[in-house]
Amino acid sequence: MSVGWRLAMQAGLYGSDGFFVRESTGPSDHFRTSVHASPLFAGALGRLIERVDAALGHPEVFDLVDVGAGRGELITALLTLLPADLAGRIRPVAVEVASRPPGLHPSVRWRHDVPSEITGLLVATEWLDNVPLDVLETDEDGRLRKVLVDRATGAETLGAPADPADLFWTSRWWPDAGRIEVGSSRDAAWAEAVGAVRRGVALCVDYGHVKAERPAFGTLTGYRDGRQVQPVPDGSCDVTAHVAMDAVACAAGVPFSMVRQREALRALGVDGSRPSLDLARTDPAGYLRALGTAGAAAELTDPAGLGGHWWLWHSVGLDDRGTMLG
Numbered sequence: 001m002s003v004g005w006r007l008a009m010q011a012g013l014y015g016s017d018g019f020f021v022r023e024s025t026g027p028s029d030h031f032r033t034s035v036h037a038s039p040l041f042a043g044a045l046g047r048l049i050e051r052v053d054a055a056l057g058h059p060e061v062f063d064l065v066d067v068g069a070g071r072g073e074l075i076t077a078l079l080t081l082l083p084a085d086l087a088g089r090i091r092p093v094a095v096e097v098a099s100r101p102p103g104l105h106p107s108v109r110w111r112h113d114v115p116s117e118i119t120g121l122l123v124a125t126e127w128l129d130n131v132p133l134d135v136l137e138t139d140e141d142g143r144l145r146k147v148l149v150d151r152a153t154g155a156e157t158l159g160a161p162a163d164p165a166d167l168f169w170t171s172r173w174w175p176d177a178g179r180i181e182v183g184s185s186r187d188a189a190w191a192e193a194v195g196a197v198r199r200g201v202a203l204c205v206d207y208g209h210v211k212a213e214r215p216a217f218g219t220l221t222g223y224r225d226g227r228q229v230q231p232v233p234d235g236s237c238d239v240t241a242h243v244a245m246d247a248v249a250c251a252a253g254v255p256f257s258m259v260r261q262r263e264a265l266r267a268l269g270v271d272g273s274r275p276s277l278d279l280a281r282t283d284p285a286g287y288l289r290a291l292g293t294a295g296a297a298a299e300l301t302d303p304a305g306l307g308g309h310w311w312l313w314h315s316v317g318l319d320d321r322g323t324m325l326g
Helices: 005-014 039-055 073-081 084-089 164-173 184-195 245-251 261-267 277-282 284-301
Strands: 002-004 062-067 090-095 109-111 118-125 134-138 144-150 156-161 179-182 197-206 221-224 227-229 238-240 256-260 310-316
Touching (some): 002 005, 005 238, 039 073, 039 084, 039 118, 084 090, 164 179, 184 197, 245 310
Antiparallel strands (some): 144 156, 197 310
């Protein structure tokens, strides 16, 4: 039986045997994110956390909420990297649909939804691209219709005409394309997450596009075992689509800033420059370490790869909204 992509993704990713719920493997077994690429990413976020903490006046309790936490890799790294004083005030929360992984630091609260009140930092790395959405396609008469998919095979057919809500979103955010990934579900998810931040920063790191650069044929795809595959929503693979970042940003109703990851990481001290050859002559071992660090930094800041991801952040209840990465 064929259903709309939103329902199919919901079942295939988050159902009883969904891709993100299965305990046999974790997301890192199938695709590589900035979190998995290098500890430099966590180090940069750690420096951002210190800046947010200072802007908040060093509160007694600092909420660190990782949405789409995977198996807790990022929050675990951050707890080991932060200065002792700040680490002692951190209240770490991991938000994920899967069960709590074994061996996670006992201080981490594992839950399936975003806490209702946050003072600190909410961070979501490659979460919104997995929030289920519907897909529309233009038929031979020029009408937008909902794309249906067979959950077992991934085969697509055209269904009923697009409903008014989808057409309203499309007219504002994706007006010129033959195939449209309707991002209203992502807008709502991010607005809810940002709404939980009472004071602090909400940060979304994801791959996506803006209105002037929408892809004509969409981006919906799958990943399995490190390879890009046909998106079959049967639970066997990741099903993902790029995020309409400008729509998400505006939906939160809070002032925002948005830059590419390359720019954000460089502002936080991640530099992919090769070390000087002079170091190789004076300290060969140090040169090799610096060379490895430069290689990892280059991967994180590569504009054709991870460096092309977007960083979208909203400052809530803080005087300084524009220089958190300055």
